[in-house]
Amino acid sequence: MKTSLQVLIVEDSEDDTRLVVEALEERGYQPTYQRVETPEEMKEALLKKRWDVILADYFMPRFDALKAMRLMKDAGLDLPFIIISGSIGEEIAVAAMKAGAHDYMMKDNLSRLSPAIERERQEAVRRSEHRQAEFALQQSEERFRQLAESIEQVFWMKTFATNKVMYVSPSYERIWGRNRRELFENPESFIEWIYPDDRDRVIAALKKLPSQFYDLEYRIFHPDGSVRWIRDRAFPTRNERGEIYRISGITDDVTEQKRADEKLKASRQQLRDLAARLDSIREKERTWIAREIHDELGQLFTGIKYELCHLQKGLSKSEGHRTEDKPALGEKIKSTLDLVDAAIKSVQKIATELRPGILDELGLLAAIRWQTSEFQKRTGLVCRFRSEIQTIPLDRDRTTAVFRIFQEIMTNVARHAGATHVQIQIKEKSGHLQIDVKDNGRGITPEEMADPKSLGLLGIRERMLLLAGETEINGVPQKGTHVRLKIPLQEAEGASVNAALRVKD
Ligand SMILES: Nc1ncnc2c1ncn2[C@@H]1O[C@H](COP(=O)(O)OP(=O)(O)O)[C@@H](O)[C@H]1O
Numbered sequence: 001m002k003t004s005l006q007v008l009i010v011e012d013s014e015d016d017t018r019l020v021v022e023a024l025e026e027r028g029y030q031p032t033y034q035r036v037e038t039p040e041e042m043k044e045a046l047l048k049k050r051w052d053v054i055l056a057d058y059f060m061p062r063f064d065a066l067k068a069m070r071l072m073k074d075a076g077l078d079l080p081f082i083i084i085s086g087s088i089g090e091e092i093a094v095a096a097m098k099a100g101a102h103d104y105m106m107k108d109n110l111s112r113l114s115p116a117i118e119r120e121r122q123e124a125v126r127r128s129e130h131r132q133a134e135f136a137l138q139q140s141e142e143r144f145r146q147l148a149e150s151i152e153q154v155f156w157m158k159t160f161a162t163n164k165v166m167y168v169s170p171s172y173e174r175i176w177g178r179n180r181r182e183l184f185e186n187p188e189s190f191i192e193w194i195y196p197d198d199r200d201r202v203i204a205a206l207k208k209l210p211s212q213f214y215d216l217e218y219r220i221f222h223p224d225g226s227v228r229w230i231r232d233r234a235f236p237t238r239n240e241r242g243e244i245y246r247i248s249g250i251t252d253d254v255t256e257q258k259r260a261d262e263k264l265k266a267s268r269q270q271l272r273d274l275a276a277r278l279d280s281i282r283e284k285e286r287t288w289i290a291r292e293i294h295d296e297l298g299q300l301f302t303g304i305k306y307e308l309c310h311l312q313k314g315l316s317k318s319e320g321h322r323t324e325d326k327p328a329l330g331e332k333i334k335s336t337l338d339l340v341d342a343a344i345k346s347v348q349k350i351a352t353e354l355r356p357g358i359l360d361e362l363g364l365l366a367a368i369r370w371q372t373s374e375f376q377k378r379t380g381l382v383c384r385f386r387s388e389i390q391t392i393p394l395d396r397d398r399t400t401a402v403f404r405i406f407q408e409i410m411t412n413v414a415r416h417a418g419a420t421h422v423q424i425q426i427k428e429k430s431g432h433l434q435i436d437v438k439d440n441g442r443g444i445t446p447e448e449m450a451d452p453k454s455l456g457l458l459g460i461r462e463r464m465l466l467l468a469g470e471t472e473i474n475g476v477p478q479k480g481t482h483v484r485l486k487i488p489l490q491e492a493e494g495a496s497v498n499a500a501l502r503v504k505d
């Protein structure tokens with residue numbers, strides 16, 4: 001089978017053209033050719049179609065091979081270009097090759113034509129592939145640069161074995177306020193600008209880098225005198241044998257974020273302190289009101305009761321009234337006495353609900369026990385109370401806090417659980433007071449626990465934080481909810497737990 005070949009022949013002679021074409025045919029080609037003899041013709045031919053090879057005569061009346069070659073290059077083409085000349089000296093031939101011709105041969109000896117075309121076509125394919133690869137590389141480098149140089153973060157790359165800096169993006173100069181050249185010259189120079197307290201940490205993390213993920217925050221000195229927070233992350237790149245040969249990293253200026261975090265933390269702490277203070281004030285007020293109601297109103301009602309009793313006795317002895325009125329008056333006094341008894345009970349109940357006296361008189365354990373039996377009476381739920389300890393050694397403020405938390409937990413059981421049984425267990429475990437409340441209701445869900453609107457739970461957690469304690473809440477669907485509180489019995493070192501809970505008298 002013959003190989004088809006698109007040949008552009010730059011030649012003024014028809015005869016010579018035929019000669020070349022015949023030579024090609026003899027050597028197994030099926031050439032399709034066009035002969036051009038002026039630059040205009042050649043330009044048009046180059047535009048019109050794709051050529052496999054250009055064969056050019058050296059001298060022509062209105063054109064020559066060197067010009068033709070330039071024309072091809074100007075058209076952005078890189079085709080096999082072979083000079084075929086009637087007579088060409090060695091020197092001219094060498095100059096033509098230097099100018100970019102791929103080969104040259106004499107018209108009377110075209111034996112090399114076919115192998116030259118074959119070779120040059122392969123060469124042209126190779127050159128084109130190479131150009132494409134170069135172009136792709138350039139494009140990908142361009143994309144990399146665009147990305148690396150437009151991001152706010154610093155992107156960097158180091159060789160692994162020799163610890164040479166391969167690349168650092170320009171953001172380095174803005175964030176660190178230093179020249180990138182320093183880093184290329186001395187890869188360790190960035191360490192000098194790290195805050196002294198943080199330096200060892202960074203060095204240690206860098207040493208462990210390939211085996212451990214590197215992600216850390218540290219401070220640096222900026223030449224403008226400020227201290228900045230940096231977040232640095234790095235990851236290894238491996239070759240096909242799995243060996244690490246490069247480390248790449250991303251470095252971020254997180255100063256603003258840090259500041260915002262600190263502010264947020266501080267303001268949360270302030271809120272917590274404020275809430276604790278309000279709690280404490282409220283507790284004091286409750287105690288005061290409970291006492292006033294109990295003592296003042298209680299005494300008043302007792303006084304009224306005494307007077308009424310007196311009246312009742314006097315009535316039965318008195319002569320001054322018409323006898324038929326006596327029974328009616330006696331009834332009135334009796335029903336008023338019943339009302340006064342109810343009022344006395346009510347006063348006691350209100351005072352107790354405001355702040356159970358038992359809390360101050362008998363302590364937390366008794367108060368929880370009492371609250372449990374009240375709960376059972378009020379809700380009809382079966383409560384089981386068990387304590388492994390006889391007393392709970394907590395001061396007044398903590399006692400109150402734990403009691404209020406316990407009340408909230410029990411209220412939740414009554415309101416949300418749909419339970420029939422509740423178990424309350426109290427014990428001491430490794431220096432902690434542990435209170436467990438388990439119900440057999442529907443079980444709290446993770447969503448309910450995480451819901452920011454769950455203010456009751458938030459209150460529990462916040463109070464527990466002030467006590468330096470831990471809260472665990474677990475729900476199992478249709479099995480129930482388990483709340484566990486762990487409160488350190490000894491005040492944690494340095495914790496201003498009580499200070500926050502207490503209000504100065
Ligand atoms: N023991 C429980 N069993 C089932 N669900 C509960 C229990 N305790 C709390 N929950 C759920 O968690 C939510 C949040 O509780 P809480 O913060 O105390 O808010 P509130 O009691 O005001 O609704 C409740 O609305 C309820 O849906």
Ligand SMILES: [Mg+2]
Pocket residue numbers: 408411412456457
């Ligand atoms: Mg609640």
